[in-house]
Amino acid sequence: MHHLNNFTPFRPIMQATSQFPFANLSSELVLLIFTHAARPTFFKTGDDSDVSKNPYASALSLCRVSKIVRRTVLPELLRTILLPGYNNVTAFVHALRMQQAFALHENDLRFDYAGRIDRIWFGQICEPPPQAPLYGSFVSSTTSERDIDFSLLAPVLLSAPSLALDFESLWLLYGCLESAWSSHINMNDPERAPLPWRADNLTLVGEFNRWRPLTSTAEGSAFLASISRLSFLSPSRAETHLLPTYDPCFNDLEHWKYPLPEWMTSVPWDSFKRLQTVSLVLPRIVLTVAAKTSLSEENVDVELLTLFDPPRSTYWEPKDISAYIESGEGCVVSVGVRTKLGDSSIQFTVSFDWEEAWACGLLK
Ligand SMILES: *[C@@H]1O[C@H](CO)[C@@H](O)[C@H](O)[C@H]1NC(C)=O
Numbered sequence: 001m002h003h004l005n006n007f008t009p010f011r012p013i014m015q016a017t018s019q020f021p022f023a024n025l026s027s028e029l030v031l032l033i034f035t036h037a038a039r040p041t042f043f044k045t046g047d048d049s050d051v052s053k054n055p056y057a058s059a060l061s062l063c064r065v066s067k068i069v070r071r072t073v074l075p076e077l078l079r080t081i082l083l084p085g086y087n088n089v090t091a092f093v094h095a096l097r098m099q100q101a102f103a104l105h106e107n108d109l110r111f112d113y114a115g116r117i118d119r120i121w122f123g124q125i126c127e128p129p130p131q132a133p134l135y136g137s138f139v140s141s142t143t144s145e146r147d148i149d150f151s152l153l154a155p156v157l158l159s160a161p162s163l164a165l166d167f168e169s170l171w172l173l174y175g176c177l178e179s180a181w182s183s184h185i186n187m188n189d190p191e192r193a194p195l196p197w198r199a200d201n202l203t204l205v206g207e208f209n210r211w212r213p214l215t216s217t218a219e220g221s222a223f224l225a226s227i228s229r230l231s232f233l234s235p236s237r238a239e240t241h242l243l244p245t246y247d248p249c250f251n252d253l254e255h256w257k258y259p260l261p262e263w264m265t266s267v268p269w270d271s272f273k274r275l276q277t278v279s280l281v282l283p284r285i286v287l288t289v290a291a292k293t294s295l296s297e298e299n300v301d302v303e304l305l306t307l308f309d310p311p312r313s314t315y316w317e318p319k320d321i322s323a324y325i326e327s328g329e330g331c332v333v334s335v336g337v338r339t340k341l342g343d344s345s346i347q348f349t350v351s352f353d354w355e356e357a358w359a360c361g362l363l364k
């Protein structure tokens with residue numbers, strides 16, 4: 001491993017410690033250090049250069065050191081996958097397509113992503129409009145389908161135990177479920193075969209509830225039925241309360257004497273056969289005036305309510321939040337989430353960086 005000495009990211013360290021004999025360490029120790037260095041940093045510091053920084057940057061440069069280092073750091077890189085936009089998904093599918101080719105040719109760079117991913121996040125990714133076939137040429141009409149090849153994406157996405165999607169991105173989940181289901185039901189005994197997904201924790205982000213595409217298909221219903229933890233990160237239209245100063249000690253139940261949000265009654269609760277807990281961000285969020293006027297992003301405390309006895313049927317009457325807490329059916333934790341300011345400076349809008357909080361493990 002003589003070329004480790006030439007590895008740029010470690011140069012500053014080596015200079016600071018004057019010729020640290022990095023290459024003299026045992027290879028186990030070196031690989032352990034690389035694994036640690038490859039851990040993505042999801043927490044963005046206030047510094048702008050950091051906000052735009054790819055959280056996987058260190059892991060990606062380490063992958064270029066050598067095949068052994070790449071093989072060592074890839075599991076670290078794959079543990080939490082963030083795909084915030086359409087191009088990130090197509091880039092990911094492209095990597096999967098390359099892996100398919102590597103596997104076919106028994107290339108040293110092959111690495112099976114399926115089963116390596118613990119958690120995967122899809123940002124607000126709209127379905128591309130179907131392209132009209134051009135005259136005399138049907139080839140070009142399949143471009144967008146080839147961009148996102150569900151037969152490649154499905155085994156990897158569905159092998160993750162924890163899945164987070166914006167409501168806008170649910171088409172990606174349908175596509176994967178459909179792709180995995182057709183081979184599942186073609187098995188000899190689909191009733192007994194294990195389900196073609198491992199998702200256990202489902203986090204849904206965003207404003208609207210459109211459940212029909214899931215509840216109306218066999219695979220969608222089977223998927224919902226298998227989820228045990230459901231979370232909603234949705235109040236982008238939070239009722240924000242502006243206080244001159246934030247008083248952190250109003251802990252009494254009075255503060256939670258308001259009903260669960262209305263949209264909860266439109267969730268098809270009877271589809272979730274194995275649901276153990278449901279969590280949601282409470283819609284009353286206190287913003288201090290400082291948070292309103294400051295142009296920088298800030299950390300705001302949002303409250304995450306977890307219900308231990310989720311509703312079992314669609315006909316269900318939400319109680320006041322305080323009632324769930326009082327009876328021990330629910331509990332609230334406070335989580336610091338970064339705000340993102342809306343574009344318009346005249347009309348104050350606030351949205352939250354759920355992606356960062358989720359990636360950092362604050363919102364499970
Ligand atoms: C997503 O893609 C953009 C540009 O294509 C890139 O700058 C960004 O780092 C990517 N994000 C992640 C988390 O890979």
Ligand SMILES: *[C@@H]1O[C@H](CO)[C@@H](O)[C@H](O)[C@H]1NC(C)=O
Nearest residue numbers: 118119161162200201229364
């Ligand atoms: C699923 O959620 C539970 C409870 O929040 C958490 O303990 C567990 O680690 C989560 N699983 C994954 C794979 O994130």
